[in-house]
Amino acid sequence: AELNSSFKKVQHLVPMLSLGNTFTKEDVENYINKTKRFLQIDSNSNLEFLAEPKIDGLSATLIYKNGKLDLGATRGDGKQGENITENIKSIKEIPHYLVGKYPREIEIRGEIYMSNSEFEKLNSIRVAQSLPVFANPRNAAAGSVRQLDSQITASRKLGFFAYNWGFVSENIGGTLVEVRELIKSLGFNLNHPVELCSNLDQMVGFYNKIYENRSNLDFDIDGIVYKLNDISYYDRLGSTDHSPRYAISHKFPAELGITTLKDVKFQVGRTGAITPVAELVPLTIGGVRIKRASLHNKDEIKRLGIVIGDTVSVKRAGDVIPQIVNYNPKLRPAKYKNIIFPEKCPSCNNYLQFEKEDKIIRCLNHANCKEQIIGQLIHFVSRNAFNIDGLGEKQIIELYNNNLIKEPADIFSLALPNENSKHVLIINLPGWGKLSLSNLIDSINNSKKQTIEKVLYALGIRHLGIGTAKLISKNFKTSKELINRILNINDDNKEYFAQDLKLIKNLYNFGKY
Numbered sequence: 001a002e003l004n005s006s007f008k009k010v011q012h013l014v015p016m017l018s019l020g021n022t023f024t025k026e027d028v029e030n031y032i033n034k035t036k037r038f039l040q041i042d043s044n045s046n047l048e049f050l051a052e053p054k055i056d057g058l059s060a061t062l063i064y065k066n067g068k069l070d071l072g073a074t075r076g077d078g079k080q081g082e083n084i085t086e087n088i089k090s091i092k093e094i095p096h097y098l099v100g101k102y103p104r105e106i107e108i109r110g111e112i113y114m115s116n117s118e119f120e121k122l123n124s125i126r127v128a129q130s131l132p133v134f135a136n137p138r139n140a141a142a143g144s145v146r147q148l149d150s151q152i153t154a155s156r157k158l159g160f161f162a163y164n165w166g167f168v169s170e171n172i173g174g175t176l177v178e179v180r181e182l183i184k185s186l187g188f189n190l191n192h193p194v195e196l197c198s199n200l201d202q203m204v205g206f207y208n209k210i211y212e213n214r215s216n217l218d219f220d221i222d223g224i225v226y227k228l229n230d231i232s233y234y235d236r237l238g239s240t241d242h243s244p245r246y247a248i249s250h251k252f253p254a255e256l257g258i259t260t261l262k263d264v265k266f267q268v269g270r271t272g273a274i275t276p277v278a279e280l281v282p283l284t285i286g287g288v289r290i291k292r293a294s295l296h297n298k299d300e301i302k303r304l305g306i307v308i309g310d311t312v313s314v315k316r317a318g319d320v321i322p323q324i325v326n327y328n329p330k331l332r333p334a335k336y337k338n339i340i341f342p343e344k345c346p347s348c349n350n351y352l353q354f355e356k357e358d359k360i361i362r363c364l365n366h367a368n369c370k371e372q373i374i375g376q377l378i379h380f381v382s383r384n385a386f387n388i389d390g391l392g393e394k395q396i397i398e399l400y401n402n403n404l405i406k407e408p409a410d411i412f413s414l415a416l417p418n419e420n421s422k423h424v425l426i427i428n429l430p431g432w433g434k435l436s437l438s439n440l441i442d443s444i445n446n447s448k449k450q451t452i453e454k455v456l457y458a459l460g461i462r463h464l465g466i467g468t469a470k471l472i473s474k475n476f477k478t479s480k481e482l483i484n485r486i487l488n489i490n491d492d493n494k495e496y497f498a499q500d501l502k503l504i505k506n507l508y509n510f511g512k513y
């Protein structure tokens with residue numbers, strides 16, 4: 001990560017080097033042979049390496065003095081990092097105090113990362129709040145750690161894997177396996193899985209096994225690191241300018257695919273934000289069929305310099321949202337089309353508003369824009385909101401298109417016993433029957449007991465994610481009390497909220513929760 005002037009600089013006691021890279025079995029074989037020659041070890045004898053996953057996060061160093069966390073810093077340029085102690089303290093997996101038998105001073109090094117599940121959660125909250133999403137868990141982790149406000153770091157659940165050490169005041173063990181045990185006993189999580197290997201085939205066997213099963217891990221890895229188990233070799237081998245000779249990384253091939261950019265569609269989110277989405281000639285990357293890729297915003301399209309018709313490389317970033325990496329200028333067709341941002345909403349034809357130097361483009365016709373309304377309804381029944389089983393995206397669209405629901409309050413009216421005509425219509429929709437209707441009525445009725453925070457989040461108010469909803473709801477005993485308070489807000493901006501207030505009023509008048 002680049003140095004940010006806002007954080008104080010720290011000089012590393014022991015430089016934080018990077019690792020040399022290998023890409024093929026042959027590269028790894030050459031590395032082993034070179035290491036044996038260097039150590040004057042017979043080429044036929046075995047040398048033990050610990051093979052471990054290379055975590056795709058950001059490296060950090062933690063200095064503990066007399067068992068207490070004294071300093072946490074980023075790698076920076078390897079010689080000088082940034083003091084991020086306050087932010088680091090908010091990461092649960094980083095102990096403030098060591099446990100067990102610890103050296104007087106020890107510098108623990110490892111990787112701060114965000115799990116894939118946490119990453120997806122964070123991005124979906126950001127979408128709900130109309131904030132730009134993070135491209136991958138690594139960026140999300142880096143962005144979270146480099147926050148000036150450590151409360152933001154705390155709100156993003158980050159993990160830490162310890163895999164190395166810097167300055168240590170005393171001897172902590174003769175082998176890597178022993179030192180890892182010690183580091184674990186001090187209270188850290190170790191990167192895993194690992195395997196102690198005594199030859200090339202075992203090392204590459206581990207690499208292949210992990211590569212094939214990497215989607216089972218909840219964190220991103222970009223390769224395997226092989227490290228000598230015998231620590232007494234480390235000083236003898238020394239290091240180059242960039243990397244120590246006791247270890248090497250064996251990188252995974254990037255998951256790229258090549259295809260054609262067919263078109264760019266503009267999606268309307270539930271808050272009216274317009275997002276460009278690349279429509280691709282379908283391709284398969286790493287076993288996953290890909291038809292679309294995220295283009296984030298206008299800046300991203302400008303940065304890529306792509307046009308419709310281009311041959312593009314597509315990457316499956318962190319096994320989540322596919323992204324366009326670049327295009328091949330030599331293959332640009334004579335008849336290409338520029339990507340033109342619409343001036344009017346693709347759903348309702350209303351004029352759009354451009355915000356934050358065009359980074360966010362929004363349709364303000366919240367009350368009458370079909371895609372927004374459907375988006376709001378989907379949000380309303382989603383897991384963190386009313387959590388209504390049996391009402392997913394497909395069903396919402398179907399009920400909306402058949403004029404059965406137009407706003408959240410209508411969902412509750414579906415469950416009323418006297419709504420016979422609606423019930424008959426639902427039963428006759430494809431895929432529906434008496435049983436599914438009766439299940440739906442049960443889940444709607446059950447959802448009325450929802451917690452205050454979920455009710456608040458369900459309203460779909462911009463900048464009000466589930467975290468904020470939790471905080472606000474602490475001040476109210478019942479949902480009714482909360483809704484009453486919102487309806488009685490005396491605010492100059494009341495007009496601005498008119499639409500939100502109308503929806504809330506309808507729900508409230510419905511009086512069912």
Ligand code: IVH
Binds near residue numbers: 244
């Ligand atoms: S050992 C001198 N082990 O990879 C090297 N590094 O390219 C000491 N990394 O900056 C690091 N997983 O951020 C080591 N299991 C692992 C790792 C790992 C990820 C990162 C680390 C380092 C970079 C080097």
